[in-house]
Amino acid sequence: MDARDAAGVNPGGFHVLALNGGSSSLKFGLFGARGCEMLPRVTGEAQAIGSSAGLLRVRDGHGGTTLHEETVAIADSVQAFRRIARLLAGLDVPAPDAIGHRIVHGGPQLRTHARIDTAVMAQLEAASIYAPLHVPAALSVVRAAQARYPSLPQVACLDTAFHAGLPEVARTLPVDRALQADGVQRYGFHGLSCASILAQWPEAPPRLVIAHLGSGASVTAARDGRSIDTSMGMTPNGGVMMATRSGDLDPGVLAWLVRERGMDARGLERLVDHRSGLLGVSGISGDLRRLRQMERKEPAAKLAIDMFVLSVRKQIAAMAAVLHGIDALVFTGGIGEHDAQARADICEGLGWAGIRLDASRNRGGALRIGARDAACEVRVMASEEERQICRHVHVLLAGAGDQREDSASPPLQSPSSFDACNQAGSG
Structure with a gap:
């Protein structure tokens, strides 16, 4: 990877590594930010995680040329991430300046994308009970990325954030009202995918x-x-x-x-x-x-x-x-x-x-x-979740500030952070 300047920033611009984990896959993309555009440098995925015939593939930024492909046993998401990180280190691409993680569920308190610190990590761990199939695996990748890139900001990009402003009639589930205090409500998912559609079609x-x-x-x-x-x-x-x-x-x-x-x-x-x-x-x-x-x-x-x-x-x-x-x-x-x-x-x-x-x-x-x-x-339309993760990371770290809010504040709607970019035309 290329060298950084004295301030630790890539001289070629701001680059975000997006990690999008599923139940048996880990998609990734390294994107460079240029204004409102997110330009892919490399993309790829690890498939069939947990099997002896996992597939690891890396493509160039245009998606047409395969730079690396191998069939290999991939025990879990952490091993997949470590293989991806080693591959990226050997390619002629910029080093990332930040890491964005798709997190399926942020729980009842964390409703907007946020830079991961100790408090946010604790909230995400508590949210594992709402999506045990997805969140624990994603957090294991967060920890591995923190160990691999200890100086880089890591950002949690929530699928639930897009739906944080659901009207009460849609958000409320028809059960005992007392359960709402325990977080029993409609959260909604695939929010990064939905946001990516709107970014492509403003x-x-x-x-x-x-x-x-x-x-x-x-x-x-x-x-x-x-x-x-x-x-x-x-x-x-x-x-x-x-x-x-x-x-x-x-x-x-x-x-x-x-x-x-x-x-x-x-x-x-x-x-x-x-x-x-x-x-x-x-x-x-x-x-x-x-x-x-x-x-x-x-x-x-x-x-x-x-x-x-x-x-x-x-x-x-x-x-x-x-x-x-x-x-x-x-x-x-x-x-x-x-x-x-x-x-x-x-x-x-x-x-x-x-x-x-x-x-x-x-x-x-x-x-x-x-x-x-x-x-x-x-x-x-293609679901561009990795590109959308990079948009959220770039907006949050480029001066918009931490989008977290305390539970007493009205929830923010995720797309609002991108109104200016969407009006200008997103990449």
């Missing part, structure tokens, strides 16, 4: 629905760039059916499992996190691509796909009702960006809302896939 019409469809999936209603409702709830398990997560489920089912099957909390978590959704219904796989290959000969595979499609369609319809109509629908995430058949099937039942696809444009991978005379614009 002139988006006022009534926008974003369908982030991947192994985790959610649907969000945004009015004038602000989240006003979203399908996920207190945890990332609610809402639409997902790869291995159940989505919304009759709570009586859980009570029955406790009463009649003797399941404890750990057993219930294993069920709704790992043995439900597409995998649970099909008994084959949680990967929609594999189910596509088998749907003609395996009725359970077809049923799982049909249930997924219906659950997404119902949530889009619900968000259209929340918005009093819909001006635009965006598909993003792995399934949303790459599965044309899923997009077509989901939209097939939404003609009443003005949603109609152009079949050839949908199959051809166009940005705008809606019929030209349809009332609702439909787009396919």
Whole structure:
């Protein structure tokens, strides 16, 4: 990596390393800030973490050239990060000036992106109880990054921050009011993805629905760039059916499992996190691509796909009702960006809302896939979570100050920090 000047800053500008951990992957990107633009230098990912056949890949900033690829056993997210850091050290790219971490859940107190210090780390550790599948692994990477880059600022970029300003009618869950004091409320997730869509499309019409469809999936209603409702709830398990997560489920089912099957909390978590959704219904796989290959000969595979499609369609319809109509629908995430058949099937039942696809444009991978005379614009857009992490880090460290707030303050809405950049046009 290149040398720094006496002040410890890269002479070529300010560079942020974004780390985006999933349940079995760690995506990363090194971006350089130039005004409101975030320019990628290298990107990559570690896949199949926890298996003996993990994949580690690094691409150049344009995403076209593979700089490094290997199949290797990757025990956990920390080992993945250490391999990534060693690879970056050997490439002709700038050293990072800051590290940004995607954190799925900040808990009831931490509702905005924040530089990580002892107090913030304690809040994040306390928030692990709300997302045990995601937060502990992310914090292990934070600790590893602090050890590897002890002099660099580390920033927590929260998926929940985008939804921090949800109206009370959407935020409040229909349970005993006393539980709200314990943090029982709707938080919403995939906020970095939603924010990245708005950063790419600052002139988006006022009534926008974003369908982030991947192994985790959610649907969000945004009015004038602000989240006003979203399908996920207190945890990332609610809402639409997902790869291995159940989505919304009759709570009586859980009570029955406790009463009649003797399941404890750990057993219930294993069920709704790992043995439900597409995998649970099909008994084959949680990967929609594999189910596509088998749907003609395996009725359970077809049923799982049909249930997924219906659950997404119902949530889009619900968000259209929340918005009093819909001006635009965006598909993003792995399934949303790459599965044309899923997009077509989901939209097939939404003609009443003005949603109609152009079949050839949908199959051809166009940005705008809606019929030209349809009332609702439909787009396919890439989820740029790593780039969005870098935007948040740059804004926070470049003079906006620490965005943390005490619990008595009204929550800030994440996109507000980017109004100036969005008006100027984001990279």
